[in-house]
Amino acid sequence: MELTSEEKAALNGEHGNTLQTAYRILVATGEATNAEKLIPITWAHLSGVNYNTIGDAGEQFLRELSKDARVKVKATVNPMGIDFDHITEFNHIDDEFIKKQASIRDSYIRMGVEPTFSCTPYDIFDLPEKNTQVSFAESNAAIFANSLGGLKTNKESAFSALASAITGKSPYSDLRKDDISTPMTIRMKMDNPSELDFGMLGFFAGKVGDTSVNISGVSQPNRRSCKALCGGMGTSGTCAKFQFVDTEDNTSEKVDFGKEEMNEVFDELNTAEKGDIITLGSPQLGLEELSDLSKMLKGKSFEKRCMIFCSRAVQKQARTLDYINEIERAGGEILSDCCTCLTPLIDTNETDAITTNSIKGAYYLKNSTGVDVNLKPLSKIIEEETK
Amino acid sequence: MSKIIVQGMAQGTVLKTTSPINFLGAVDKKTGTIRDKKYDIFEKSIKDTVLVFPHGIGSSVGAYTIYSLKSNNSAPVAMICTKADLTxxxxxxxxxxxxxxxxxxxxxxxxxxxxxxxxxxSENIF
Known part of the structure; x- marks a missing residue:
C-alpha cells in the first residue's frame, strides 16, 4: 500500500503513539484487503461499546486511548450493555458492570463521539449523498449503508473504524471501489415473506455469499424486513452488500432460498417452543417500526414481559408522537442505549428462553447470553402473546 | 509465504480448523478456549498456539476479543489464514x-x- 509522506511519518510515530497505533491498524487492514492507498471518509460508526463484549482489556484500552485521542470526523457509537435510566430496576446487574460500562461510555464521549449508543445510525441521521465514503463497524449498519443508502463502506472491524474516526481515513479496497463484482444471485422462493423470513434469508446469504450478493424474487420489502435482512446477513458471514435484482443475469452463480434452506436456518436458531419473555429490537427499532407496533397493540396487552429496544433519539421522537404511550400501556418496556444482543439486562438465572423475531438477536442470545430462543414473526407474537 | 499482514516472529504448536472463526461468539476471551460446539476444535485452547484457520466471520467486536486474549496472556502466538478479514x-x-x-x-x-x-x-514458515 502506498502511503503519503505525512502518513508514513504518522506510522513511524512522529505524531505520537495514538496516531501511530491508528495507522498501524489501517496499514494491516489495508494489506489484508489489497488496498493501494488510504482515502478520506466522512463518518465513522464504532462498535466495541458494551462492557460485556470488550471486557476489562477493552475498557482499559479505551481509557488510555481517550487521554489524547480525538475523533477527526463525525463519529457515532454502537449500543452499550445497559440503559442507565433504568438500571435500578435490574437488581441482578452488579456495580462492577455499571462502573466499567460508565467508564467506556465516558471514554468515547471524551474522544468526541456523538453519544448515540445505537446500532441503527441510519434511523437517527439523514444519510449523506450517494457514494460518500464512510466507515461503519456495526455489520447491519454497514450492510444497510451499502445496500439501501448508496454509501460506501467495508464491513469494518471495531479497531479499523476507530482508526478511521481518529485519522479520517480508510483503506481504499473491496466495497469502496466502483467496479465490484457480484458473482452470486440468491433466488428468494418464499411467498409473502415476514420480517423473520427476511432475517433468515439474510443469515443464509451471509453464509453462502462472499463480499456482495444479488437477491432476486423480492418485491419492495418494508423497512422492518430490510433491517431484518441486514441484521441476519451481518451475523453469519463476511458479506456486506446486497442488491435486489429483477432479471437474473446469466453469469452469476444461482442459489435458491426455499422452504428447505429456510428450515435449516430456523432449526439452527430456534431451540424452544415458547419463551419466558419477549424481546424486540435487534437491530433497535426505528420510528416507523414503533408506529406500527403501537397500532398493532391497540386494545391489547402483553401476557408476559416484553423488552423493546430503540435508540434514545428515536425514543424521544416516538414519545412526542405518542407511540410510546400505547406501547407502555400494553405493558411493553422501552429501553434505550442497549439492544437485545449481549445485554446483561436479561437475567439468565430467571430466563431459560426468549421469544423474538430477530435472527441477529437469536444468534447472540443463544451463543453469547446462553438462553434458548423461540422465533416468531411480530404478527404472530402479537397474536399469541397478547390478550 | 503469500502475504504478511502483521510482522513478527513466533514459534508454537499448530492448532488447525477448517471452520471460519467468529471470535466474539466462539472464543472465551479470558482463557482462549473454544466454547461453541459447532467447531471441530471445541473445548481446545488457542492459547500459545499457531492458530491456522480460513478467516474470521461475524461481529466486528471480535477484534477486541483478540486484543483481550493478548492482555490475558491467552492469545495464539501467530495466526495463519487463507483470507484476511478486517476483524x-x-x-x-x-x-x-x-x-x-x-x-x-x-x-x-x-x-x-x-x-x-x-x-x-525471512518470509518463512518452518
Missing part, C-alpha cells in the same frame, strides 16, 4: 500478533499438532 487483521495489529495469509495449497500442507516457526522477516 482478525486489526485485532492482530493492535495486539502485536504476527499474522500471515497463505494460499489454499500452503494451508492444506500445514499439519495440526506440528511445531512450527513463523518468521515474517
Amino acid at each position: 482478525v487483521a486489526s485485532g492482530c495489529a493492535l495486539a502485536n500478533i504476527p499474522m500471515i495469509v497463505v494460499s489454499n495449497k500452503e494451508f492444506d500442507s500445514i499439519q495440526d499438532g506440528n511445531k512450527i516457526t513463523v518468521d515474517t522477516k
Whole structure:
C-alpha cells in the first residue's frame, strides 16, 4: 500500500503513539484487503461499546486511548450493555458492570463521539449523498449503508473504524471501489415473506455469499424486513452488500432460498417452543417500526414481559408522537442505549428462553447470553402473546 | 509465504480448523478456549498456539476479543489464514500478533499438532 509522506511519518510515530497505533491498524487492514492507498471518509460508526463484549482489556484500552485521542470526523457509537435510566430496576446487574460500562461510555464521549449508543445510525441521521465514503463497524449498519443508502463502506472491524474516526481515513479496497463484482444471485422462493423470513434469508446469504450478493424474487420489502435482512446477513458471514435484482443475469452463480434452506436456518436458531419473555429490537427499532407496533397493540396487552429496544433519539421522537404511550400501556418496556444482543439486562438465572423475531438477536442470545430462543414473526407474537 | 499482514516472529504448536472463526461468539476471551460446539476444535485452547484457520466471520467486536486474549496472556502466538478479514487483521495489529495469509495449497500442507516457526522477516514458515 502506498502511503503519503505525512502518513508514513504518522506510522513511524512522529505524531505520537495514538496516531501511530491508528495507522498501524489501517496499514494491516489495508494489506489484508489489497488496498493501494488510504482515502478520506466522512463518518465513522464504532462498535466495541458494551462492557460485556470488550471486557476489562477493552475498557482499559479505551481509557488510555481517550487521554489524547480525538475523533477527526463525525463519529457515532454502537449500543452499550445497559440503559442507565433504568438500571435500578435490574437488581441482578452488579456495580462492577455499571462502573466499567460508565467508564467506556465516558471514554468515547471524551474522544468526541456523538453519544448515540445505537446500532441503527441510519434511523437517527439523514444519510449523506450517494457514494460518500464512510466507515461503519456495526455489520447491519454497514450492510444497510451499502445496500439501501448508496454509501460506501467495508464491513469494518471495531479497531479499523476507530482508526478511521481518529485519522479520517480508510483503506481504499473491496466495497469502496466502483467496479465490484457480484458473482452470486440468491433466488428468494418464499411467498409473502415476514420480517423473520427476511432475517433468515439474510443469515443464509451471509453464509453462502462472499463480499456482495444479488437477491432476486423480492418485491419492495418494508423497512422492518430490510433491517431484518441486514441484521441476519451481518451475523453469519463476511458479506456486506446486497442488491435486489429483477432479471437474473446469466453469469452469476444461482442459489435458491426455499422452504428447505429456510428450515435449516430456523432449526439452527430456534431451540424452544415458547419463551419466558419477549424481546424486540435487534437491530433497535426505528420510528416507523414503533408506529406500527403501537397500532398493532391497540386494545391489547402483553401476557408476559416484553423488552423493546430503540435508540434514545428515536425514543424521544416516538414519545412526542405518542407511540410510546400505547406501547407502555400494553405493558411493553422501552429501553434505550442497549439492544437485545449481549445485554446483561436479561437475567439468565430467571430466563431459560426468549421469544423474538430477530435472527441477529437469536444468534447472540443463544451463543453469547446462553438462553434458548423461540422465533416468531411480530404478527404472530402479537397474536399469541397478547390478550 | 503469500502475504504478511502483521510482522513478527513466533514459534508454537499448530492448532488447525477448517471452520471460519467468529471470535466474539466462539472464543472465551479470558482463557482462549473454544466454547461453541459447532467447531471441530471445541473445548481446545488457542492459547500459545499457531492458530491456522480460513478467516474470521461475524461481529466486528471480535477484534477486541483478540486484543483481550493478548492482555490475558491467552492469545495464539501467530495466526495463519487463507483470507484476511478486517476483524482478525486489526485485532492482530493492535495486539502485536504476527499474522500471515497463505494460499489454499500452503494451508492444506500445514499439519495440526506440528511445531512450527513463523518468521515474517525471512518470509518463512518452518
